[in-house]
Amino acid sequence: MSTASPLHGQAPPVLVLCRQCVQYVFDGTVICPHCGRDARETGERYRDEGYLAIETMQRIDRLRSAAEARMSGKPDG
Amino acid sequence: MEDPALDDDPRRRLSLRDQLDCVPVYVVWEITLACNLKCIHCGSRAGHRRAKELTTEEAIDVVRQLADLGTREISIIGGEAFVRKDWLTLVRAIHDHGIDCTMQTGGYKLSRDMIKAAADAGLLGLGVSIDGLQPLHDRLRGVPGSYREALRVLDDCRQVGLIASVNTQITSTVMPQLPEVMDVIIDAGAKYWQVQLTVAMGNAVDNDEILLQPFELATLMPLLADLHLRGRERDLLLLPGNNIGYFGPYEVLWRGPDRGYYSGCPAGQNAIGLEADGTLKGCPSLATERYGAGDVRDTPIAELWANHPALQFNRNRGTDDLWGFCKSCYYADACRGGCTWTADSLLGRRGNNPYCHHRVLTLAERGVRERIAKIGDAPALPFATGRFSLVEEPIPLKVGA
Numbered sequence: 197m198s199t200a201s202p203l204h205g206q207a208p209p210v211l212v213l214c215r216q217c218v219q220y221v222f223d224g225t226v227i228c229p230h231c232g233r234d235a236r237e238t239g240e241r242y243r244d245e246g247y248l249a250i251e252t253m254q255r256i257d258r259l260r261s262a263a264e265a266r267m268s269g270k271p272d273g
Numbered sequence: 274m275e276d277p278a279l280d281d282d283p284r285r286r287l288s289l290r291d292q293l294d295c296v297p298v299y300v301v302w303e304i305t306l307a308c309n310l311k312c313i314h315c316g317s318r319a320g321h322r323r324a325k326e327l328t329t330e331e332a333i334d335v336v337r338q339l340a341d342l343g344t345r346e347i348s349i350i351g352g353e354a355f356v357r358k359d360w361l362t363l364v365r366a367i368h369d370h371g372i373d374c375t376m377q378t379g380g381y382k383l384s385r386d387m388i389k390a391a392a393d394a395g396l397l398g399l400g401v402s403i404d405g406l407q408p409l410h411d412r413l414r415g416v417p418g419s420y421r422e423a424l425r426v427l428d429d430c431r432q433v434g435l436i437a438s439v440n441t442q443i444t445s446t447v448m449p450q451l452p453e454v455m456d457v458i459i460d461a462g463a464k465y466w467q468v469q470l471t472v473a474m475g476n477a478v479d480n481d482e483i484l485l486q487p488f489e490l491a492t493l494m495p496l497l498a499d500l501h502l503r504g505r506e507r508d509l510l511l512l513p514g515n516n517i518g519y520f521g522p523y524e525v526l527w528r529g530p531d532r533g534y535y536s537g538c539p540a541g542q543n544a545i546g547l548e549a550d551g552t553l554k555g556c557p558s559l560a561t562e563r564y565g566a567g568d569v570r571d572t573p574i575a576e577l578w579a580n581h582p583a584l585q586f587n588r589n590r591g592t593d594d595l596w597g598f599c600k601s602c603y604y605a606d607a608c609r610g611g612c613t614w615t616a617d618s619l620l621g622r623r624g625n626n627p628y629c630h631h632r633v634l635t636l637a638e639r640g641v642r643e644r645i646a647k648i649g650d651a652p653a654l655p656f657a658t659g660r661f662s663l664v665e666e667p668i669p670l671k672v673g674a
């Protein structure tokens with residue numbers, strides 16, 4: 197068996213929370229498939245229970261992780 | 274795979290680089306199949322040691338190879354790991370290679386002195402199985418007194434200063450007991466509680482009445498959410514195992530948002546399973562006949578990891594393997610059928626997983642539910658699977674409704 201084949205995996209797609217019903221949707225979703233409302237418009241629960249701050253930190257983590265991967269010469273997947 | 278999580282330490286988190294480079298960050302290693310319990314849900318049918326378990330020297334070489342591959346955590350399991358005479362040597366070897374070492378145990382006959390010795394050797398945490406209150410636990414574990422012993426081990430960990438977590442198998446009868454189990458383990462000093470659905474494999478196929486029906490997730494998941502919130506107030510973190518999910522209304526509660534969200538089965542991409550005889554798999558619990566990737570005695574782990582087809586199935590994140598409900602699910606690209614072990618063991622093929630809260634809720638909107646029915650037994654071998662059919666049926670009307 198050869199050791200020549202490269203180890204290359206794919207990264208999972210990015211999900212974010214619907215800012216209305218706080219269920220996961222794919223990044224860029226406009227109309228939430230769960231609640232039918234605008235997934236980008238901040239709702240009370242999203243705002244008051246701290247999800248906005250947490251998702252902002254997550255976004256920073258993703259950017260940092262992507263930069264780290266780029267610096268190592270790997271594409272973003 | 275039983276997730277060996279003890280906490281949400283950043284060292285355990287997968288980076289994008291880990292995912293792209295397929296770094297085997299987590300390893301779950303059955304160091305012996307010998308066991309002093311007789312669990313009726315045991316997927317590996319543990320009891321006697323395997324015919325050709327790795328020698329101490331071979332096992333230490335495995336640790337060295339895993340360290341070279343970038344492994345950051347090894348969880349040793351059995352059988353019962355401490356039944357193996359050199360288990361402390363292996364704990365120390367793992368620690369000395371800069372890898373976090375944890376252990377999962379039934380706790381039966383694990384003395385305080387042994388726990389202290391393990392902590393001194395570098396063990397970071399101990400996961401103790403508690404599958405219900407005493408009568409249920411002892412029945413499932415097949416040994417009277419095993420419940421009392423498990424609680425005693427939790428207390429000993431507290432005395433020794435070793436982090437203790439509790440693992441609980443979700444079987445068909447445990448649900449009403451879970452609130453009281455939580456009280457008991459909090460009193461015993463546990464800080465982490467991982468729950469996991471019992472999977473249709475090995476002894477659990479022989480005793481299929483203990484398996485939860487998929488539609489029962491409609492009752493289980495709100496209960497777990499409630500326990501999660503109540504546990505947080507009392508310094509206990511309820512964590513979902515890899516087969517608890519997916520993407521229902523409570524996903525944000527126990528996986529996110531600060532821990533992320535379910536991003537698919539890590540087997541073969543960032544996880545390795547090892548059987549005591551040196552058989553390498555993408556996950557320790559997968560059926561050996563379909564997912565065994567060869568013997569680490571014959572081929573270097575790096576070579577198996579890079580090339581063996583049995584380890585590749587998750588790496589390109591394709592959805593070609595999905596079928597049934599999962600094929601057309603909104604979350605297909607992210608979830609990819611959830612836990613491979615759960616789906617593959619049940620239906621003989623990965624990619625269609627009825628144990629999914631999102632699925633249960635979606636089907637309920639259509640007035641239907643799913644149940645499983647055994648149609649074939651599992652051979653008397655470790656990690657053997659049986660045959661089950663998946664039955665879709667109308668949701669019965671409640672009496673008086």
